[in-house]
Amino acid sequence: MKALATDKRAMVFGAFGQLGVEIARVLQERGFETRLHDKADVDISDTRKVDQTISEFDPSMVFNCAAYNQVDVSESEPLQAIIANGLGVRNLAISCRQNDALLVHFSTDYVFDGTANRPYTEEDTPHPLGAYAVSKYAGELYAKAYLDRVLIVRTSGVFGPAGVKTNRGNFIELMLRLEHGKQNIRVIEDHVASPTYSPLLAEKSIELAVRGEIGVFHIGGGTPISWYDYARLIFEVAGLQPSITATTSREYRTAARRPRYSALANVRMEALGIEPMPPLRIAVEHYLEHRKNYLL
Numbered sequence: 001m002k003a004l005a006t007d008k009r010a011m012v013f014g015a016f017g018q019l020g021v022e023i024a025r026v027l028q029e030r031g032f033e034t035r036l037h038d039k040a041d042v043d044i045s046d047t048r049k050v051d052q053t054i055s056e057f058d059p060s061m062v063f064n065c066a067a068y069n070q071v072d073v074s075e076s077e078p079l080q081a082i083i084a085n086g087l088g089v090r091n092l093a094i095s096c097r098q099n100d101a102l103l104v105h106f107s108t109d110y111v112f113d114g115t116a117n118r119p120y121t122e123e124d125t126p127h128p129l130g131a132y133a134v135s136k137y138a139g140e141l142y143a144k145a146y147l148d149r150v151l152i153v154r155t156s157g158v159f160g161p162a163g164v165k166t167n168r169g170n171f172i173e174l175m176l177r178l179e180h181g182k183q184n185i186r187v188i189e190d191h192v193a194s195p196t197y198s199p200l201l202a203e204k205s206i207e208l209a210v211r212g213e214i215g216v217f218h219i220g221g222g223t224p225i226s227w228y229d230y231a232r233l234i235f236e237v238a239g240l241q242p243s244i245t246a247t248t249s250r251e252y253r254t255a256a257r258r259p260r261y262s263a264l265a266n267v268r269m270e271a272l273g274i275e276p277m278p279p280l281r282i283a284v285e286h287y288l289e290h291r292k293n294y295l296l
């Protein structure tokens, strides 16, 4: 393994997504020399390109923020999900092994089936419920299959200011769009997650990587909350009063099955003395302030 303290070169894939831009920012703030790649530049499912790109730069750390995140579309197009989220991670893992780089890979709360009805810890056993979830779990397995030293960070309901402009956006942007359309907004109240603010997710993930931590870590937001209560919180902080109704997953059918309760407990991170994630309200306030920079 390269000496991380002396060899501060890091590569980011999926670098212009909600998390990727924050990872890049924090790495640069910490004095890393960075190379940033998005899909148009390097598709992580392209085995040769991935290996060529990593070998040329020879980084000490590789951050994989790239992912195929279309949970419902994955049910009709499971191949797309497994190619990006499974085989793409395999490509990165093999190349990191050959180039002696630490892989920092991001996974999801959806690896769990949600039957525990309490925040999931790193000790809990995954049981993914659909094509997207299986593909993300496959990514974890591939990473661990090829690497003894890999940091896998599972997170939940990611939102960051870059979501104003990304293809996939995020839940807050969706709520603001619906409010703008002046329609009645229906949001499910029987599913709970821990929405996670990507600037903080990036800071804490990089802190773990720099400390040399490996294995699976959970970094979910500080507040387990139903999607309905989350929507109400967003509108309250934004000072908006749309017409909003609670619904259930039984009434509001989606192609993919989702875990009913997928909040994460950040047990390993907090045991290291790293400051816990703040309450969701604080993150939403910060988000609404900073999204303005992306609207310009």
Ligand SMILES: NC(=O)c1ccc[n+]([C@@H]2O[C@H](COP(=O)([O-])OP(=O)(O)OC[C@H]3O[C@@H](n4cnc5c(N)ncnc54)[C@H](OP(=O)(O)O)[C@@H]3O)[C@@H](O)[C@H]2O)c1
Pocket (backbone or CB within 6 Å): 013, 014, 015, 016, 017, 018, 019, 020, 038, 039, 040, 042, 043, 044, 045, 064, 065, 066, 067, 068, 069, 084, 088, 106, 107, 108, 109, 136, 155, 156, 157, 158, 159, 166, 167, 168, 169
């Ligand atoms: N968003 C969530 O709610 C959520 C929840 C739990 C876990 N996570 C995990 O958190 C991580 C970061 O997610 P995020 O919210 O930052 O996602 P995001 O904003 O959608 O960014 C993902 C980026 O990856 C790119 N990408 C997709 N397929 C690729 C490929 N084959 N090769 C290279 N790049 C590719 C996307 O480009 P295009 O837009 O051009 O496709 C996009 O720029 C991912 O691992 C995700 O699975 C996210």
